[in-house]
Amino acid sequence: MPRIASSEDPSPVLPLDLEREILGTAAELYPETIPNLLLVAHRVQDWIERLKYKTVTSSGVGSSCPFRALRQAIRSNLKPPDFFHHRVRHLFLGLGTTTIAGELEGTLSICRGIQSLVLFAFAGPSILPSLGAMQLRRLSIDLKALFGTRPIDTGHLAFTFVTHLDIFGDTTGQPDLLANLARLPALTHLALFRYHTAILETELSKNKKLQVLIHMQSVGYADDHWISIDDTRFVYMMLSDDEYERDWVVGVKGGMDFWARAALFVAKKRRGEIKPSSRCWIEDGDGI
Template structure:
């Protein structure tokens, strides 16, 4: 009896702060393990559930972007969720949960009301990829603290599309975009409007880089466009077309790259895009 009492008295107990740090390191090291870790104890669930939703991929079979599958991206991926399931979670989770949890959002959806609900709930996002079928427009993001945005011009101009027969409408939309105070990186998959974008650069105080993504001409047309995988890679490891653009800009400003060179090649872990880049001199 005395032996048992002595054993319980000398049992090592981690401080809660250290215990939380250990579990968070484990969660970041292998994200697919997070759902299992949530089952250990209630306190662990409180610590780690926000990390489970730190990055969300929202896609359904109503969009071409639904080819973004778990097998395409790999195993150590963020949370991929169907819109209906996410909307259910938004209704049942405490107010502010997704605002405080989600920082990276890949949205490939085609139902405007549902998109607005998702974007409104995830108002803390800093890194947003809007699929080409997404209806969400820039006016829906005014309250967000976006730093990195990848989208189509259709997403910027909303359901009416980029109607350049109405110059005032086009200009007002771009002015709204330049007023996103934290936006530092902007990427498009279409180079047709490069000159128009360039005309707004002097008014964009926060912007550091504009990227135009394009498929490398040497690729077979049947190969998957792996910018999705690159985006996920960057979310996890910080190495993606954004970081390569920043490195390229730094090298060019240091005189290591010709100042007339605006092309950043992809890298060889499956990346299939080149990046046409225009940096903003401050």
């Protein structure tokens, strides 16, 4: 018969493993409840604190922690640096984020366990050493801003483990970029913004390792301007800045983000389920 806890009895009623599973699931599904969960008990605080900093975004909406809270926690020196190295896994900094380059550099040098990183701003050469110390799997960034006046170096350590790369900004002035990206050892999914379609088609035919190539377009760009490419891996997509953040949060939680939708479209196209077969963009009737 289950024991009934009294107000004087702080020990758990449920088995610890089950209690931890329930509270951990609640924190993952409803990150806005984390501040209250931290107040339940000391044992719960220890469990939930491991999840609090897992996903960090500019505002904290939809994630477990806003960027300002992460900065404050690091500044407080109440936790050893290794605490954040082992806790922070996903970081998204949008255009509205308030920070300075040196502060971002310091944060990234401590949070070396980040696996998924989005930087809409503040990407400059000073953060390259920090990125090189990580084992990033997913990276969304402006490469021109990241390297500044230097040539874009796709052989940098920052790209060694990257499987999904989304490049912001206009890269048409980098004629060798696609050929260099093809040499990245782990890259399987690539998204580019406003790249010349004919060049994409040529380079895609040479790169058999790439599974998905997304050509990002500005919102409102009509479908009749999209030129089809005779390669099942090629997909046109559109996302506004606001949609991008929400989409990213869904993705790091294992949901259907734009990468997953594009991969599903490619799979359907290979099976002959996309009509006409020449279409390179997702429509409502595709069930994606």
